[in-house]
Structures are given as C-alpha cells and as structure tokens.
Amino acid sequence: MCLFRGDKCLFNSLEFALNPGQLLIVEGSNGSGKTSLLRGIAGLLEFEQGEIHWEGNPLHGHYQAFRADLTWFAHKVGFKDDLNLLENLRFEQSLHSFDEGSVMAVLARLGLDLLTELPLRSLSAGQQRRVALARMLLSKGRVWMMDEPFTNLDGAGRSLVDAVLSEHLANGGSAIVATHQPLEIVGDVKRVSLS
Amino acid sequence: MTDTRPLVPSLWSGFVGIVRRDILLAWKRPGDVLNPLFFFAMVSTLFPLALGPSSEQLGSIGPGVIWVAALLAALLSLNSLFVSDFEDGSLDQLLLSPQPLTVLALGKAIGHWMVSGLPLVVISPLVAISFHMPDQSIKVMAVTLFFGTLSLSLLGSIGAALTVGLHRGTALLSLLILPLAMPVLIFGARTVSLSTSDDAVSAGVYFLAAYCMLALTLAPFATAAALRISNE
Numbered sequence: 118m119c120l121f122r123g124d125k126c127l128f129n130s131l132e133f134a135l136n137p138g139q140l141l142i143v144e145g146s147n148g149s150g151k152t153s154l155l156r157g158i159a160g161l162l163e164f165e166q167g168e169i170h171w172e173g174n175p176l177h178g179h180y181q182a183f184r185a186d187l188t189w190f191a192h193k194v195g196f197k198d199d200l201n202l203l204e205n206l207r208f209e210q211s212l213h214s215f216d217e218g219s220v221m222a223v224l225a226r227l228g229l230d231l232l233t234e235l236p237l238r239s240l241s242a243g244q245q246r247r248v249a250l251a252r253m254l255l256s257k258g259r260v261w262m263m264d265e266p267f268t269n270l271d272g273a274g275r276s277l278v279d280a281v282l283s284e285h286l287a288n289g290g291s292a293i294v295a296t297h298q299p300l301e302i303v304g305d306v307k308r309v310s311l312s
Numbered sequence: 313m314t315d316t317r318p319l320v321p322s323l324w325s326g327f328v329g330i331v332r333r334d335i336l337l338a339w340k341r342p343g344d345v346l347n348p349l350f351f352f353a354m355v356s357t358l359f360p361l362a363l364g365p366s367s368e369q370l371g372s373i374g375p376g377v378i379w380v381a382a383l384l385a386a387l388l389s390l391n392s393l394f395v396s397d398f399e400d401g402s403l404d405q406l407l408l409s410p411q412p413l414t415v416l417a418l419g420k421a422i423g424h425w426m427v428s429g430l431p432l433v434v435i436s437p438l439v440a441i442s443f444h445m446p447d448q449s450i451k452v453m454a455v456t457l458f459f460g461t462l463s464l465s466l467l468g469s470i471g472a473a474l475t476v477g478l479h480r481g482t483a484l485l486s487l488l489i490l491p492l493a494m495p496v497l498i499f500g501a502r503t504v505s506l507s508t509s510d511d512a513v514s515a516g517v518y519f520l521a522a523y524c525m526l527a528l529t530l531a532p533f534a535t536a537a538a539l540r541i542s543n544e
Contacts, residue, residue: 159408160408161404161407161408161543161544162544163544181410181412182410184408184409184410185318185319185320185410186318187408187410189404189405189408191401191404192401193399193400193401193404194400194401195400195401195402195404195405196400196401196402197333197337197396197400197402198400199337199340199341200333200336200337200340204333204336207329208329208330208332208333209405210321210329211321211325211326211328211329211330211411212321212326212329212405212406212409212410212411213318213320213321213409213410214318214319214320214321214410215321236340256318257318257319258318259318
C-alpha cells in the first residue's frame with residue numbers, strides 16, 4: 118500500500134494481514150501517517166496504490182458490508198455535546214447493530230452509570246472518551262479501529278482500554294490500534310512501524 | 313463471538329434516527345432555529361413599514377419580497393448543516409456507519425427542513441397579511457413555500473456538503489446554490505403574484521412540486537458523494 122498526502126509519500130510497500138483474534142499496533146512518530154493509514158483502511162481516504170482485502174475479497178467498492186463490522190474510535194469522539202449519554206447512544210443504535218440489553222451494565226463498568234442525564238458537554242474529556250469506549254463495547258463489530266485510545270484517560274481508564282481490548286481479542290475479534298504508548302494486552306499482537 | 317455478520321438496523325431506523333437526533337438538537341439549541349425565522353419575519357415585515365401603507369403597491373411587491381426573504385433565510389441556515397458534525401467527529405461516524413450515506417444525507421436534509429423550512433411555511437400567512445394579500449394568495453403562498461423550502465433544503469445540502477471542510481464557506485455555498493434555487497424563486501414568486509390577480513396557479517404549483525420531487529430523488533446521492541469527497 119502506498120498513500121500520499123499532498124505530494125509527500127507517507128508510506129510505501131506496506132503489507133500486513135490481520136486474523137480474527139489478532140491485534141495490529143501501528144507505531145510511528147507524530148506525523149508519520151498513523152491516522153492516515155487508519156482512515157485509508159476504513160475507506161475515508163483513497164490509497165494511491167494497493168488494495169485491502171476483507172474476508173478474501175477486495176474491499177474497494179464493497180465497503181458497506183465491511184462497515185457493519187467496523188467500530189471507529191478516534192481523537193474526536195463523534196458525539197453531540199448538547200445531547201445526554203443515552204440520547205447519543207440511542208442514535209448510535211439506529212446506525213449500528215447494538216447490544217441493547219447490556220447498556221446499563223457497560224455504563225456501570227465504565228463508571229458512567231450516574232452521568233446518563235447530563236449533556237455530554239458537562240462531562241470531562243476523559244469521561245467523553247469513556248463514552249466512546251462504551252460505543253465500542255456495545256457495538257457488535259468485529260474490527261475495532263482505535264486512534265490514540267489513551268488520550269485524556271487516567272490510569273484506571275488506560276487499564277480499562279487494555280482489558281476490553283484483551284477481551285475483544287479473546288472473543289475472536291480483531292483490532293487495529295495506532296498509538297505511541299505501550300499497550301498491555303494479553304493476546305496475539307502484531308506490529309507495523311511507520312517511519 | 314459468532315461468525316455471523318452483525319445485523320444492520322433497517323434503513324428506516326437509520327433515517328428516523330438522524331431526523332430525530334437533529335430535531336432534538338434543534339430543540340436543545342432553539343437559537344439556531346429561531347435566527348433564520350426571525351430574519352425571515354423581520355425582512356418581510358420591514359418592507360411594508362418602509363414603503364408605506366398603500367395596499368396596491370404592497371400587494372404587487374409582496375410575493376417577491378416574501379420569497380426573497382425565504383430564500384435568504386434558507387441560505388443562512390444551510391451553512392451550518394454539516395459543520396457541527398464535521399467538527400465533533402460525528403461526520404466520520406456517519407461516513408463509517410453501515411447505513412447507506414444517501415439515506416443519512418436525506419435524513420439530514422429532511423431534518424433541516426423540519427426545523428427551518430416548515431416553521432417558515434407556518435408563519436408565512438401572518439407575513440402575507442401584513443402585505444394585504446387576498447385570502448386565496450395566502451393559501452397559494454403557503455403551498456408554494458412548502459415545496460420551495462423543501463427543495464431548497466435538499467439542494468442546499470449538496471452545497472453544504474461540498475463546502476463542509478472549508479472555513480467560512482458561506483459565500484461559496486450561496487454561489488453554488490443560487491443557480492439551482494433560481495427556478496424555485498421565479499416560479500414561486502410568480503405563482504403567488506398570479507394568484508393575487510385571480511389567474512390560474514396550478515401550472516406553477518405543479519412545476520414546484522415536480523422540482524421538489526426531482527431534488528428529493530437526486531440530491532441525497534449528490535450530497536453523499538460530496539461528503540465523501542470533502543471529508544478526505
């Protein structure tokens with residue numbers, strides 16, 4: 118795969134495969150193209166060369182089926198500040214397949230169960246990241262894509278990310294994580310380095 | 313975890329979900345909805361005050377003034393259609409959701425019309441009265457504005473999608489949308505002024521309805537394509 122931003126080639130002849138239960142860690146310094154790689158795989162950016170295969174078929178032009186399995190977690194959490202937690206999650210539920218029964222259990226685990234009535238703008242940045250984590254846990258997508266999952270999270274939040282990622286892998290899901298911080302994951306881990 | 317693909321909610325639930333979310337957002341921030349509405353009411357009620365109370369003159373300029381005010385009010389509110397979604401990352405989530413983007417784009421446009429176009433249709437009889445318009449024209453005004461504002465929301469969503477990544481794209485948005493909005497303005501204002509002199513209005517209403525249907529079927533596809541391009 119090869120990707121250009123402007124006239125700068127971010128990476129060239131990059132190749133990897135991801136199996137169920139595997140985690141791919143994308144490493145690299147600031148500006149090395151971690152986010153661009155993730156956006157390219159998700160179909161938000163076009164690669165100049167190369168292709169992505171999903172379950173044996175080229176993904177190009179067939180993103181709709183892949184998106185049912187994709188859960189996206191990025192710098193911007195993608196929730197509405199003016200709506201409260203449950204209103205935001207109800208909207209997610211109309212887009213993705215969602216595990217409706219376990220909403221309260223997941224919120225309790227993330228320490229959000231007492232904040233459901235507050236508009237999201239009154240939550241701290243770390244709490245908002247936890248809400249995004251709740252979306253990941255509730256969606257039934259098999260591929261998690263996370264861009265710098267530890268931003269704004271405290272120590273407990275970090276170990277929570279490690280724990281839910283390990284569980285996801287143990288359940289046969291896969292994940293692509295772009296980060297420059299160490300992950301403590303139990304499971305099958307691959308690394309890609311962008312320089 | 314099983315090997316089966318996750319089930320995607322129905323298209324209808326995606327459409328209803330985004331319309332409901334946008335109406336809920338407008339409800340929590342009423343200023344965004346009321347601004348264009350106040351603009352419309354103010355511009356169109358200032359004309360009678362400035363031009364004097366001659367009912368003949370007011371009757372002849374009324375349809376044009378009200379229609380121009382409605383068009384400008386729509387342009388004013390369209391600018392922000394996708395901007396907040398772009399800024400808080402919701403747009404990425406929409407682009408990456410398994411729901412077809414066309415359905416979501418249609419939902420955004422319909423949601424926009426319900427909070428900006430529909431209130432304008434509802435208050436238009438009040439404004440028409442201040443122009444001494446006859447009863448039959450008030451009805452025609454509401455009907456043409458109904459189709460006109462719906463067309464403007466749909467066409468405007470294409471422009472809003474194209475300019476979403478640009479800062480201060482208002483002027484560009486207006487330039488992109490105005491050529492498409494001209495038929496709506498011409499037929500809308502002309503149909504209402506024909507009705508003031510008791511002429512047949514059905515041809516104009518049919519044209520606006522047909523234009524609205526055309527926008528309803530084609531605009532969401534263009535908006536979806538524009539969103540993918542401008543979010544790269």
